Amino acid sequence: MLQKLPSFPGIPGPVVVIVMDGYGVPKNDVGSAIAAAKKPTLDALFARYPHVLLRAHGTAVGMPSDEDMGNSEVGHNAIGAGQVYSQGAALVAGAIASGAIWQGEAWQQIVAGAKAGRGVLHFIGLFSDGNVHSHIDHLKAMVLRARDEGVKAVRIHALLDGRDVPETSALEYVEPFEAFLTELQAGGFDAQIASGGGRMTITMDRYDANWKMVEQGWHTHVLGRGEQFASASQAVRALREQHPGTIDQDLPAFVIARDGQPVGAIEDGDAVVFYNFRGDRAIEITRAFEEGPAFDKFDRVRVPKVTYAGMLQYDGDLKLPKRFLVDPPAIRDTMSEWLSKSGVAQFACSETQKFGHVTYFWNGNRSNKFDGETWQEVPSDVVPFEQRPWMKAAEITDAMIAALRSGQYKFLRCNYANGDMVGHSGHFRAATMSIEAVDLALSRLLPAIDAAGGVALITADHGNADEMFELDKKTKQPAQNPDGSFKAKTAHTLNPVPLILYDNVSGGRLGLKAVEGAGLSNIAATVANLMGFEKHDAWDGSLLEVR
Ligand SMILES: O=C(O)[C@H](O)COP(=O)(O)O
Ligand SMILES: [Mn+2]
Numbered sequence: 001m002l003q004k005l006p007s008f009p010g011i012p013g014p015v016v017v018i019v020m021d022g023y024g025v026p027k028n029d030v031g032s033a034i035a036a037a038k039k040p041t042l043d044a045l046f047a048r049y050p051h052v053l054l055r056a057h058g059t060a061v062g063m064p065s066d067e068d069m070g071n072s073e074v075g076h077n078a079i080g081a082g083q084v085y086s087q088g089a090a091l092v093a094g095a096i097a098s099g100a101i102w103q104g105e106a107w108q109q110i111v112a113g114a115k116a117g118r119g120v121l122h123f124i125g126l127f128s129d130g131n132v133h134s135h136i137d138h139l140k141a142m143v144l145r146a147r148d149e150g151v152k153a154v155r156i157h158a159l160l161d162g163r164d165v166p167e168t169s170a171l172e173y174v175e176p177f178e179a180f181l182t183e184l185q186a187g188g189f190d191a192q193i194a195s196g197g198g199r200m201t202i203t204m205d206r207y208d209a210n211w212k213m214v215e216q217g218w219h220t221h222v223l224g225r226g227e228q229f230a231s232a233s234q235a236v237r238a239l240r241e242q243h244p245g246t247i248d249q250d251l252p253a254f255v256i257a258r259d260g261q262p263v264g265a266i267e268d269g270d271a272v273v274f275y276n277f278r279g280d281r282a283i284e285i286t287r288a289f290e291e292g293p294a295f296d297k298f299d300r301v302r303v304p305k306v307t308y309a310g311m312l313q314y315d316g317d318l319k320l321p322k323r324f325l326v327d328p329p330a331i332r333d334t335m336s337e338w339l340s341k342s343g344v345a346q347f348a349c350s351e352t353q354k355f356g357h358v359t360y361f362w363n364g365n366r367s368n369k370f371d372g373e374t375w376q377e378v379p380s381d382v383v384p385f386e387q388r389p390w391m392k393a394a395e396i397t398d399a400m401i402a403a404l405r406s407g408q409y410k411f412l413r414c415n416y417a418n419g420d421m422v423g424h425s426g427h428f429r430a431a432t433m434s435i436e437a438v439d440l441a442l443s444r445l446l447p448a449i450d451a452a453g454g455v456a457l458i459t460a461d462h463g464n465a466d467e468m469f470e471l472d473k474k475t476k477q478p479a480q481n482p483d484g485s486f487k488a489k490t491a492h493t494l495n496p497v498p499l500i501l502y503d504n505v506s507g508g509r510l511g512l513k514a515v516e517g518a519g520l521s522n523i524a525a526t527v528a529n530l531m532g533f534e535k536h537d538a539w540d541g542s543l544l545e546v547r
């Protein structure tokens with residue numbers, strides 16, 4: 001049980017944490033869909049309520065360096081755990097640098113598995129240096145090590161990014177990598193890219209939103225079925241010509257073939273490493289490889305008997321995958337666990353695309369609930385979100401209002417996906433509308449919090465819609481394409497995020513302290529204090545000021 005604060009009994013009603021996914025605060029408003037949006041509710045919040053800025057990127061959320069942007073996993077982990085853990089990106093880089101990864105049983109089984117079969121080791125994963133789900137340097141290190149350990153053939157199944165890195169940057173990764181593999185071939189080692197496709201087209205679905213993507217990925221990587229090309233760089237060029245204006249993340253699948261035969265279908269006796277370290281978009285394909293005949297998400301046609309490993313364990317409760325190369329961060333003492341132990345009934349809600357963020361990531365990458373938690377998922381549309389920038393903001397709000405009115409919950413949390421999911425599309429106008437949808441939602445939700453005698457902390461997990469164009473490094477103005485159009489930016493930003501205390505119950509007693517270096521990990525303690533609890537010892541400090 002958390003201890004009671006001696007000096008403050010807590011607010012009368014519930015505490016609500018509202019995460020506006022992808023809502024950063026930029027230094028200047030050039031290219032900010034947030035600045036361009038009509039958002040009277042948010043404007044009033046910033047004008048009239050206590051607020052501070054929080055760090056949401058780099059080392060403040062456990063990334064290797066302050067050059068690394070934040071992302072939903074590390075952001076929600078930090079909010080939910082109240083602590084900063086070294087995250088997958090840093091853990092994998094460290095395990096490679098120290099060599100610990102090669103000593104691990106999982107890597108040794110992968111190499112032994114490949115050698116015992118046809119001698120083929122496959123790597124499937126996101127092909128960029130975005131460092132959100134994966135890093136291409138990790139892939140390179142594994143290819144080299146496999147060669148040094150005597151694996152005969154490596155096949156790479158490359159998911160094109162354009163979402164955590166510039167939107168049409170695929171060839172900047174593919175071409176040097178092809179050259180790198182060609183050099184290795186000279187030594188008699190057979191390494192090739194075997195298949196691929198845009199990450200939003202195949203394989204990397206999340207939270208059961210669209211298993212068709214995974215089915216298509218299985219057909220591409222495992223069965224070797226699909227449109228054939230001679231190389232990955234040729235595939236990218238040809239597909240761009242066939243689908244003008246399509247950015248990397250949305251490019252169709254491709255298969256590399258010689259004489260009509262796929263060069264890297266996955267067969268019995270092969271070894272497979274899914275080299276993404278982040279779990280949300282790795283779980284479904286992992287299930288397809290690991291589950292037995294009861295698997296019913298799609299018809300796998302053929303299920304090769306392979307030695308399979310994930311880069312990390314993606315779900316600690318489901319033990320998924322069974323074999324993994326690097327231990328995930330051991331996230332302990334989360335806010336949900338300790339509020340649960342303190343008898344606080346908790347409600348969590350988002351739409352499918354962010355549902356796991358506000359439940360599984362929030363709870364330290366665990367898919368099981370703590371006692372007293374209720375989770376509500378609003379099904380997301382399965383469309384490109386620039387076509388529906390309002391997404392399910394209204395329905396999430398309905399669910400939150402109903403939960404508040406029920407009087408059952410002392411702590412509620414939700415995630416509005418809009419700024420992030422629409423921000424990733426690179427569509428400026430749609431992104432402004434996405435922020436307007438969140439603003440409208442807040443205008444309905446906040447009065448319901450007042451009616452319940454509660455307060456809200458309104459924040460975000462990282463930026464996205466706050467910078468919709470790549471900025472020229474020198475001029476800080478939007479960079480231009482040769483045809484004069486602006487270069488859209490689809491990735492997250494390095495900007496801080498707001499923390500607003502919406503409080504109409506304390507009569508002005510409550511405020512927020514501006515603390516140098518404060519970040520997302522300071523929210524849990526702030527929530528605890530608002531409820532009249534001391535923070536857990538493991539949590540970073542509270543920002544609540546009680547006058
Ligand atoms: O998975 C994604 O959609 C992006 O790589 C990162 O977005 P998220 O961290 O906000 O989910
Ligand atoms: Mn996010």
Ligand SMILES: [Mn+2]
Nearest residue numbers: 420421424464
């Ligand atoms: Mn995002």
